[in-house]
Amino acid sequence: MNESPVSTGESTATVSSGSAAGAVPRARAGVARWRWAVAGLLLLAAVYAPFQLVPFHVFQLTMVLVYALALLGLNLLVGHAGQISLGHGAFFAVGAYATAIPLARWDVPHLVTLPIAAGVAFLLGLALGLPAMRLRGLYLALVTLAIAIFLVPLLKRFEEVTGGSMGLTLPKPAPPAWTGLAEDQWLYFLALAVALVAFGLAAGLLRSRVGRALHAIRDNEAAAEVMGVRLSYYKTLAFAWSALFAGAAGCVYTWVIGFVSPDSFVVTLSITLLAGIVVGGLGSQAGPLFGALFVMFVPSISQDVNKAAPGVIFGLLIIAVMYVAPTGLAGLAGRAADSLKKTLRKG
Amino acid sequence: MNELVVSELHAGYGGAQVLHGVSFTVGEGEIGAILGPNGAGKTTLLRALSGMVKGRGSVRLDGVELLGSSPDTLARRGVAHVPEGRGTFMPLTVEENLRLGAYVRRSGVDADLDRIYGYFPALKPRLKQAAGSLSGGEQQMLALGRALMLRPRLLLLDEPSLGLAPLVTRELFRIVRAINEQERTTVVVVEQNAHLALGIAQQAHVLETGRIVLSGTAARIRADEQVAQSYLGYRV
Numbered sequence: 216m217n218e219s220p221v222s223t224g225e226s227t228a229t230v231s232s233g234s235a236a237g238a239v240p241r242a243r244a245g246v247a248r249w250r251w252a253v254a255g256l257l258l259l260a261a262v263y264a265p266f267q268l269v270p271f272h273v274f275q276l277t278m279v280l281v282y283a284l285a286l287l288g289l290n291l292l293v294g295h296a297g298q299i300s301l302g303h304g305a306f307f308a309v310g311a312y313a314t315a316i317p318l319a320r321w322d323v324p325h326l327v328t329l330p331i332a333a334g335v336a337f338l339l340g341l342a343l344g345l346p347a348m349r350l351r352g353l354y355l356a357l358v359t360l361a362i363a364i365f366l367v368p369l370l371k372r373f374e375e376v377t378g379g380s381m382g383l384t385l386p387k388p389a390p391p392a393w394t395g396l397a398e399d400q401w402l403y404f405l406a407l408a409v410a411l412v413a414f415g416l417a418a419g420l421l422r423s424r425v426g427r428a429l430h431a432i433r434d435n436e437a438a439a440e441v442m443g444v445r446l447s448y449y450k451t452l453a454f455a456w457s458a459l460f461a462g463a464a465g466c467v468y469t470w471v472i473g474f475v476s477p478d479s480f481v482v483t484l485s486i487t488l489l490a491g492i493v494v495g496g497l498g499s500q501a502g503p504l505f506g507a508l509f510v511m512f513v514p515s516i517s518q519d520v521n522k523a524a525p526g527v528i529f530g531l532l533i534i535a536v537m538y539v540a541p542t543g544l545a546g547l548a549g550r551a552a553d554s555l556k557k558t559l560r561k562g
Numbered sequence: 563m564n565e566l567v568v569s570e571l572h573a574g575y576g577g578a579q580v581l582h583g584v585s586f587t588v589g590e591g592e593i594g595a596i597l598g599p600n601g602a603g604k605t606t607l608l609r610a611l612s613g614m615v616k617g618r619g620s621v622r623l624d625g626v627e628l629l630g631s632s633p634d635t636l637a638r639r640g641v642a643h644v645p646e647g648r649g650t651f652m653p654l655t656v657e658e659n660l661r662l663g664a665y666v667r668r669s670g671v672d673a674d675l676d677r678i679y680g681y682f683p684a685l686k687p688r689l690k691q692a693a694g695s696l697s698g699g700e701q702q703m704l705a706l707g708r709a710l711m712l713r714p715r716l717l718l719l720d721e722p723s724l725g726l727a728p729l730v731t732r733e734l735f736r737i738v739r740a741i742n743e744q745e746r747t748t749v750v751v752v753e754q755n756a757h758l759a760l761g762i763a764q765q766a767h768v769l770e771t772g773r774i775v776l777s778g779t780a781a782r783i784r785a786d787e788q789v790a791q792s793y794l795g796y797r798v
């Protein structure tokens with residue numbers, strides 16, 4: 216009916232106003248309300264759960280929070296800034312030792328070790344990120360992998376400080392009497408508090424100017440640079456922030472386990488974490504949580520399926536998830552929620 | 563003031579030289595058109611002006627040397643480049659894209675957003691939409707708007723008409739002209755669509771295999787039938 220449909224389509228698009236305008240903010244508000252409702256329910260469940268579960272399951276949930284914390288950092292680097300790291304576990308280990316050593320040597324209060332661990336990891340991230348972030352893709356992956364590989368022998372070597380292969384055994388934080396909580400519940404709530412603060416911090420960071428710069432770098436490095444975004448500065452910063460969250464995770468891990476040894480932080484940890492965030496959902500807010508559930512439960516499930524080769528089952532499960540949900544479990548959950556909403560609206 | 567003087571500019575990629583001593587001038591607040599066939603080096607020229615590729619020679623804006631500075635430094639000095647392919651951040655919203663354009667400044671960003679909606683009213687209702695969901699014409703408007711957020715002294719446009727319908731292209735060039743007149747921004751526009759570019763430019767330069775083979779006022783180049791046939795490939 217029209218001799219040039221393309222041109223009319225384009226020109227109406229440029230002068231259009233009205234119709235779509237009203238719908239967009241309303242839809243956004245709906246999404247926001249939906250999100251807050253889900254977050255509120257989750258938080259309620261998170262507070263309620265430790266009173267309903269046996270200590271071992273409370274411990275497992277605590278570890279989910281620890282992994283979520285670590286994955287939050289990795290998501291910042293890989294999901295939001297678009298840089299690869301195969302050495303995230305190294306910063307987790309640094310946080311663990313930066314917690315364990317002051318606890319073992321000077322018997323400092325547990326809470327003091329959190330800023331120490333986060334701070335040491337951040338500074339180390341800054342120092343290593345400065346040269347590493349000038350590299351791209353495969354080279355960056357190799358350098359970060361090297362960091363993870365060299366860490367274990369390094370920890371074993373400085374035996375007087377790190378306890379060598381024997382590791383260090385530490386006191387766990389004791390629940391204050393007024394709380395009436397058991398040890399496992401207290402540890403859980405400590406982890407929950409740290410995780411909540413960290414998720415809030417990361418969300419704020421990503422909404423700011425810094426977040427916009429990271430997304431720009433991820434989506435189109437060259438275009439970001441001609442807009443004035445200093446690439447090396449922001450990549451280094453993203454690396455350091457991701458290290459900070461890994462350090463905090465290592466700290467809470469040490470509180471919870473009460474023991475560190477180099478063999479808890481072998482290269483597999485870094486690779487498992489990377490797999491975790493990819494499976495969980497890169498660049499998604501819920502990605503770290505889904506990834507943490509995967510990292511925590513899937514290896515033990517694979518152990519049950521096949522005792523001889525749990526690694527193989529784990530690998531196959533990763534492939535299966537990526538096949539069904541290329542945007543990760545968070546993306547899958549989002550799509551499920553969308554179709555649920557559609558069905559509810561229709562019915 | 564914001565006169566652009568390019569002289570003896572050599573640039574390329576690794577060992578491959580693409581520009582072999584390019585010289586031209588765009589007057590303060592004027593529009594200079596760079597015309598030429600595919601592969602002539604037009605994109606490379608703009609990349610050299612914005613620091614994306616290294617160059618030898620001299621590029622002065624308001625008498626200050628631009629060559630040798632990094633792209634982010636040049637952005638801070640007021641060089642805005644709308645690259646080939648527009649450089650839109652597809653997953654980000656329209657508003658986030660615009661705010662990224664003002665990345666080098668912290669103040670006056672909201673006022674500048676309003677200024678952009680003045681030029682591109684179509685963008686306003688789409689602020690919260692992902693940039694990837696815009697039509698080609700709207701994306702080019704967004705790219706131009708994003709460049710304006712920098713409050714540029716020098717605006718570099720790489721084939722803004724590419725892939726757009728004729729009507730949209732004409733509208734776009736009208737806006738470029740309006741921007742140039744109202745903000746006194748010096749503009750370098752690279753185009754294969756010579757007709758439209760010559761319509762808004764004062765001076766035009768024809769680039770062929772890395773050399774300027776012809777320079778003159780836009781009116782003269784447009785009038786010269788032989789030029790039109792041999793260099794621009796169309797009949798007037």
Ligand SMILES: Nc1ncnc2c1ncn2[C@@H]1O[C@H](COP(=O)(O)OP(=O)(O)O)[C@@H](O)[C@H]1O
Nearest residue numbers: 575578580598599600601602603604605606607
């Ligand atoms: N990134 C690049 N790396 C190497 N060579 C390139 C690159 N971009 C363009 N070239 C080469 O430079 C020459 C000029 O290209 P370009 O500046 O894109 O021309 P135009 O924009 O006029 O079509 C071409 O021969 C092209 O193959």
Ligand SMILES: [Mg+2]
Nearest residue numbers: 604605646721
């Ligand atoms: Mg080109």
